[in-house]
Amino acid sequence: MDLYNMSGSPSTRAVMMTAKAVGVEFNSIQVNTFVGEQLEPWFVKINPQHTIPTLVDNGFAIWETRAIVVYLVEKYGKDDSLYPKDPQKQALINQRLFFDMGTLYEGIAKYFFPLLRTGKPGTQENLEKLNAAFDLLNTFLDGQDYVAGNQLSVADIVILATVSTTEMVDFDLKKFPNVDRWYKNAQKVTPGWDENLKSVYFFHYRSSNVSVAMPNMDLYNFPMSPASRAIQMVAKALGLELNSKVINTMEGDQLKPEFVKINPQHTIPTLVDNGFAIWESRAIAVYLVEKYGKPDSPLYPKDPQKRALINQRLYFDMGTLYDALSKYFFPIFRTGKFGDQEALDKANAAFGFLNTFLEGQEFVAGNQLTVADIVLLATVSTVEMFAFDLSKFPNVERWLKNAPKVTPGWEQNVESLQQGKKFLEGIQAKEKEAKA
Template identity: 60%
Template sequence: MDFYYMPGGSGCRTVIMTAKSLGVELNKKLLNTMKGEQLAPEFVKINPQHTIPTLVDNGFAIWESRVIATYLVEKYGKDDSLYPKDPQKRAVVNQRLYFDLSTLYDSFAKYYYPYFQTGKPGDAEALKKVENAFDFLNTFLEGQTYVAGSQLTVADIAILATVSTFDIVEFDLKKYPNVDKWYANAKKVTPGWDENWDGLLQLKKIIEEMTRTFPAAATSVVMDFYYHQGSAPCRSVIMIAKALGVDLNPKFCNILAGEQLKPEFVKLNPQHTIPTIVDEGFVLWESRAILIYLVEKYGKEDDSLYPADPQQRALINQRLYFDMGVLFQSFYQAVFPQIVTKKPPTAEAMEKVEKAFVLLNTFLEEDEFVAGPTLTVADISILAIVSTFEVVDYDISQYPNVAKWYAKVKEVTPGWAENWEGVQWLKNYMQSS
């Protein structure tokens, strides 16, 4: 059976260990999600959710690692020990599998993914979720050798894949004695452990490379930030601040209620626009100028987000001006009226949108990012705008290079979640007003 995977993926390693336990041979097909290979049309045809792991067993395609694991046991297991048929025993296994997905692994993603992307881990609340998850797991294992009963099950295998991922980032398991004892035993008794660990070592190398390429700037800066969550330019500033580790002191400015026209705000910014920042008395507006300023002041030397090389910088600047003068203008003329007045766009306005996306598609013909091989402030600014087109369900897939870039940049840009919350707010506002 064909198995689409990456060695470092926790879910992929779950399937590998389950298959090893069953003596099932997998025809492994490496799918490099870092390069966007999961978005290739031939893979999307197999799995429209374009996720790994994905299994194709004699034409039957299935994804989600825990589902794959239980499927393999039910179809190829010599007995039901890994996934018992008894309703109560199976219910406990299922509960632990859902716990792994929604609590344990989710806590890993919330706390450590920001570190992989910026060199700075998640906040104290995210760390608390990790600790709570391990407290739960420690409780489940009180007086137990295995997580869901008296024998090894797919729940142990899935949770082993997750816990071992915490291991490579040097999370202190010894604070949870039941987990620590279980982990030591699970490593010994689970078939495929060695391959699981090999995958983790490959993942560790990738993480080390990512943190070398994209470190966060150490700063305790806090600056006033006048914003509205519906504004794409404001959201671009949120994302760059997240990437740099700069703390913003948010000051909501309800432009829909005219708060930007209040005398105290006009005194700060006579153009009365958002976003506006106040950094130790220095006032600046226009999002793209803010992005550059924050990198130049708070980024590392020769930061890849806005490098010092004149040619690289010129290309980034060109894309920023394209964003403001072409892409954002097309949004303002075609989409903004739909949000505010409910008027459909004119044919001329939609033609400008299409021309803007055709140009962006051309820029992305050779490179993964809009201004070269690495993420820059141009990607972040354009990401904020492109994502806002989703408010009116604009079909980005008709521009394949843009669609591929969009899928990738959502994954690697710090602050994407906050950006998406703003997009959803705007969409809800449009639908309810």
């Protein structure tokens, strides 16, 4: 069950809390609407309306938060308490859900969400409509502990996700005493509340701080290189924009004094984040997730065992897979020929190891996409520049074919590969001319 979502958004938080209440888990796939990922062809194919969150449950795709939460309760709920079968109780819950979508959520979106784009809230008219929406909710809650009946329902969960968005801003709920009372009580009885609050605060941090830091984040790179492509995909997964500064290693840019001053090891990619310089792509990937990812990001979780497995795969990439591929394939850029038979044997052995890691798994280090997948995908996808048959490694081939569906920034990775392929074809054409 995949949930395409954007962490911190009220809609996503509503679905997450409902999932917690019914005891289901998702494979969380981030879709960053700030950078337009919802418009990418692979996502539009899943959801032509290109909205988040979107749930895909064994091939069944459904979107619109309120439709998703009802579906989850009806299919996976242990009972019908969150969405009773009684028509009158259902009707009241449905009314509150439509009220949230058309009145309350719309009011919050039009007044508060401009802050994320412009740094300023909406107009006075927007504020008045928002206050009117809270007045209505206050009326619904007069003498009641829940928004639709005498027990917690999906209506409470959805509206709670919406109202908790006000934690990001200076908005006094005490003006609406019934809402304030309900909100304080809801926190005690709603599964997943702590995770909801963390996501609110993280979303606020991302929207108010990361955008400021991004213009000062420079990535010195060579776009065709696997290491550079890996960092571009990690950045995409985190919604970061890096100021790309191309270092053409074929012309020796990495040896120029101004670059050696930044990185005395003169390797690419090198990241400079507000004066802090770090190199080695795998170290950069982990750093970006640790600093700019959501708390306990699935890309690099806090759990020591999960991290250990991810780290093992990252070291495997550097010391075995990337090393083998670079020694067999990369000589063609300098000499016009691949490496020797020994180099090919080592490349095949490395792919054999990776094939074993992927036996019965969709991802290389656990049950979800991590930085290990992104880094290894950047390495493995390099073979698409050459005539190399991956069918000998069926698990690797399957994993690579799945990459466009789950890996943010995959299209940019492919574009860089195509540039590399054209560059190689140019070298080969010049060699033919020289021989002629």
